[in-house]
Amino acid sequence: MRSIGVPNPNRMTLLVLRDANQPVKQIQVSKPLVVAVPLLALLSISGLIVSLHMQSEQTISRLEDRLRTQNLTIEAVVTDKNEAIQRLQNEVIALSGQSKEMMGRMKKVKQLEAELQKFIDKHGDPQQLGKLSTLSWNDSSGIGGEFIAVHDNEIEVLAQETKDDFVAISNLLDEIEKNVPLTLRKAKQTEYSLSGTPSEWPTLSTRLTSNFGYRTDPFTGRAAFHAGIDIAGKVGDPIYAAGAGKVITTARDGSHGKYIVVEHPGGLQSWYLHLHDIGVSEGDTIIKGQKIGSLGNTGRSTGPHLHFEIVKGGSPINPLPYLD
Ligand SMILES: [Zn+2]
Structure with missing residues (x-):
């Protein structure tokens, strides 16, 4: 175009x-x-x-x-x-510190329990402890969970470690809960065994045939002072120490028969007369309830019995208020 x-x-x-x-x-x-x-x-x-x-x-x-x-x-x-991460990290770190502190305290408690056990083993009466031996006694010294060094930024490692610590603490608590009541029972038994107050009934029989105080003498028929109590029994029945202490006399004479004198830590003495057998020696340290001899009919005696006497400051006193 x-x-x-x-x-x-x-x-x-x-x-x-x-x-x-x-x-x-x-x-x-x-x-x-x-x-x-x-x-x-x-x-x-x-x-x-x-x-x-x-x-x-x-x-x-x-x-x-x-x-x-x-x-x-x-x-x-x-x-x-x-x-949030910062807060969590702080919490985990604090938690970790707490668990470590708890572990430390638990270990101390465990040590205390072990010391208590050692005390019982050292001072306890094998006979008395034998009575407790039917109870299972688990003296495990295992305390789980070694501490691993904490790495500053490895919060997961720290958290896992804290979890492990709490498992270990829980196991330790289980063990303590199981052991401590038994240890305490043993400790109480030991404490009782070591008690110097003559309170344990000294033989099997509880049949009193003569009381403390003035009475008619069974030989002369005249009034006489009875310095202890007479407990009837069978020849050979066990005689138990009424309290812990030291054997200061084992002897025999025409009046007392075979006899034992025990001196207790509080200053009291307990006397065991007319024995069939003497099972301890002068100088022996004995615990409460320990068998020290057997019941007899020796000396100035009209039948098998134990004459039991408590002496305070050189004078006999009524033993019944002391005995359980
Ligand atoms: Zn008597």
């Missing part, structure tokens, strides 16, 4: 050349229209571009805003998480 100049200045003629066999076609158009159409097209395209550009800028701006908000949120969450 091309335009050809024509005399009319306000009009333009467009010649349309088609196929070679076809005639040339003339189209008359006004000049302003030729200018206006491309201009309008250009303007509308420009407007479209400007509009698209503005829209994209808005979209970018919105996206940027959203990203900023999201970033702030993420930062806040990360800060929270970091604080």
Whole structure:
């Protein structure tokens, strides 16, 4: 298509050349229209571009805003998480310290219990302890859980270690709970055995045939002072020490028969007369309830019995208030 100049200045003629066999076609158009159409097209395209550009800028701006908000949120969450981790770490460290302290205390308690046991083993009466031997006594010294050095940043290691410590503490507590009551019973038994107060009934029989004080003498029939109590029994019945102490006399004479004198820590003496057998020697240390001889009929006696006497400051006193 091309335009050809024509005399009319306000009009333009467009010649349309088609196929070679076809005639040339003339189209008359006004000049302003030729200018206006491309201009309008250009303007509308420009407007479209400007509009698209503005829209994209808005979209970018919105996206940027959203990203900023999201970033702030993420930062806040990360800060929270970091604080939570810090708190947890502090708690685990504190917990670990507590468990170590507890372990230390438990070990001390365990040591105390072991010392108590040693005391009983050293001072306890094998006969008396034998009575307790039916109770199972588990003197395990095993205390689990060696301490592993704590690495500053390995919080998981520390947590696991703390768990292990608590398991060990729990086991230790089980053991102590099981052992301490038995140890205490043994300790009480030991304490009783070591008690110097002559309070244990000195033989099997409890049949009193003569009391402390004035009585008619069985041999002379005259009034006489009886310095102890007479307990009837069978020859060979065991005679027990009424309290812990030291054997100061084992002897025999026509009046006392075979006899034993025990001196107790508090200053009292206990006398055991008319024995069949003497089972201890002078100088022996004995514990309460220990068998020291057997009941007999020796000396100035009318039948098998034990004459039991307690002497305080050189004078006989009524033994009955002392005896259980
Ligand atoms: Zn007597």
